[in-house]
C-alpha cells in the first residue's frame with residue numbers, strides 16, 4: 001500500500017506519536033501531503049490546487065469560505081506557506097525509513113541507545129498528549145509554557161472517541177475561544193504590536209495614534225478610513241510583488257536545505273509565468289467565451305456550462321501549477337484537464353484496479369458480518385427479556401405502504417441532471433499538445449480578478 | 450495499483466481510498482462502511498448501529514452512499530436500503546440532513562451554514578451525524594411528514610413502528 005499512505009499507518013508502531021505530525025502535514029481536502037501549500041487569511045493551509053478548486057466550486061450565490069473554519073476566503077489573499085512545503089518534503093523523504101525503524105521488533109533495539117530513544121519517545125508522547133495542540137502547530141516553541149490549557153483539552157478529547165483530524169479541529173476551536181492560547185498567534189500579535197509600537201513612537205504626539213490600525217496586507221499603520229481607501233491598491237501591488245517573487249524563487253531556488261544535502265537544484269530557466277485571471281462569465285457571450293478558450297489553446301466545443309466549467313478548471317489548474325516548485329508542461333496540464341473533463345465533469349463509472357484492496361474488503365465484510373451477528377444476539381437477548389412486546393403487525397404494514405409511495409427527492413434529480421449536462425468528448429488538437437514549456441497567456445483587459 | 454497515470458488527477462478516488470483505509474484501521478464504534486465493488490469507489494454500502502436508549506437500539510441499518518465525481522467538493526447522497534421510519538428520512542430511504550447539503554444547496558433554507566457539507570467532512574463524520582440524527586430527529590426539516598406527525602403527536606406509536614423496523618432489519 002505505498003500508493004495510499006495515511007496517518008493511521010503509525011498506529012501500532014513504536015512511534016505512534018508521529019501520527020499527529022503526519023496528520024498535520026496533510027491537506028484536509030485531499031488527505032494527501034500538501035502540494036504547494038497555501039495559507040488562507042484564517043491561517044489554514046491547503047494544497048494550492050485543492051483550495052483553488054474549492055473556491056472555484058463555490059456557487060456564485062455564496063461567498064467562498066474556508067473549508068475548515070468557514071471564514072471568508074479570497075483567492076487573491078492566499079499566501080504560500082514555504083515552511084510547510086519544506087517540512088512536507090523532508091518528512092516525505094524520511095517517512096519510509098522512519099516507518100521501517102518504527103516497525104522493527106523492540107528486541108533488535110535493545111542497546112543503551114535504543115532505550116534512550118524509547119524513553120525519549122514515551123516522554124514526548126506523554127507531553128504530546130498533554131499539550132497536543134502546541135506540539136502540532138508550534139514547531140518553534142520547545143520551552144514549556146506556564147499556562148496550560150492542556151487539562152481542558154484533554155477532558156474534551158477523552159469525552160468521546162475522536163479522530164486525529166477532529167483533534168486538530170478541537171485545537172482550532174479552542175484557539176477561537178481563547179485567542180492567546182496559540183503560541184503562533186501570540187507571536188503574530190506580538191510582532192504586530194511591535195510594529196504598532198514603533199509607529200507609536202513616531203506618532204507619539206499625535207492623539208489619534210490609538211485609533212490607528214495596520215493594513216492587513218502591508219502592515220503600514222494608518223487610520224481605518226485610510227485603510228479602506230488604501231487596501232485595494234495595496235493588494236494589487238502585493239500581487240505584482242508576489243508574481244515577481246515567485247518567478248525569482250523559481251529561477252534562483254531560495255532553498256538552502258537542498259544545497260546542504262547536495263541535492264540537485266531545480267535550475268530551470270523559464271519564461272515568466274503569469275496567473276490567469278478569473279472571468280466574470282456573465283460578461284461573456286458564447287462566442288467571446290469560445291475565443292477566450294481558443295486564445296488559451298483549449299477546446300472550444302460543448303455547451304455553455306461546459307465552456308465555463310472548462311475555463312474555470314483550467315484557471316485553477318494553471319494557477320496551482322504556477323505555485324508548484326516543479327511546474328508541469330502545458331501538455332501535461334492539458335492532459336490533466338482532459339482527465340478532469342472525462343472523469344469528473346461527466347458522471348462516468350470509475351474503473352479502479354485495486355488488487356491490494358481485496359484484503360481490505362475481506363476484513364471489511366467480516367466487520368459487517370460481526371456487526372450483524374452481534375446486533376442479532378443483542379436483540380435476541382432483549383426479546384428474551386420480554387421487551388418489545390408491543391410490536392403490532394399493523395404498524396409494519398403502515399410502513400410498507402409508505403415505502404411503496406416513494407417520491408424522488410430533489411438531491412437525486414440533481415445528480416441526474418449533472419449526467420446530462422456533460423456530454424461530448426473534448427477534442428484536443430495535436431498542436432495544443434506540443435511539449436513546450438508554458439508560455440505566458442495573453443493578459444486581457446476584460447479580465448476580472 | 451493506481452499508478453501515477455490516474456492518481457495524477459483522480460483526487461476523488463484517492464481520497465475515498467484513504468477514507469476507506471482509515472475506516473478499517475480505526476473503525477469507529479457502531480459504524481462500518483466500504484465500497485460495494487472495488488472497481489467502483491463511488492458506490493459504498495454502510496451499516497449503522499441503532500444508538501442506545503433510543504427505539505433504534507439493537508438495530509443495524511444498511512444504507513448506500515453515492516459519491517459525486519468531484520468529491521469531496523460536493524457531498525455524497527445517502528439512502529437507507531431498509532425500512533426506515535424517521536422524520537428526516539424520505540420514504541425512499543434518502544437521508545435529509547444538513548451535513549449532506551452543500552452550501553447554497555439547502556432545500557430547507559434554515560440550516561446553519563456551519564453544519565453543512567465542507568470538503569473536510571468525511572464518511573465517518575456523515576455516519577456519526579446520521580447516528581445522532583436517529584437519536585434526535587430534527588423536527589424542523591421534515592423529509593417524511595407522516596413520521597414527523599407521529600413522532601410529534603404519538604411517541605408511543607413512533608417507537609413501536611421503529612422497533613418493528615429494527616426487528617425486520619435483523620430478519621426476525
Ligand SMILES: [Zn+2]
Nearest residue numbers: 027030047050
Ligand atoms: Zn490537498
Ligand SMILES: [Zn+2]
Nearest residue numbers: 042044066069
Ligand atoms: Zn480557516
Ligand SMILES: [Zn+2]
Nearest residue numbers: 215217218234
Ligand atoms: Zn498596505
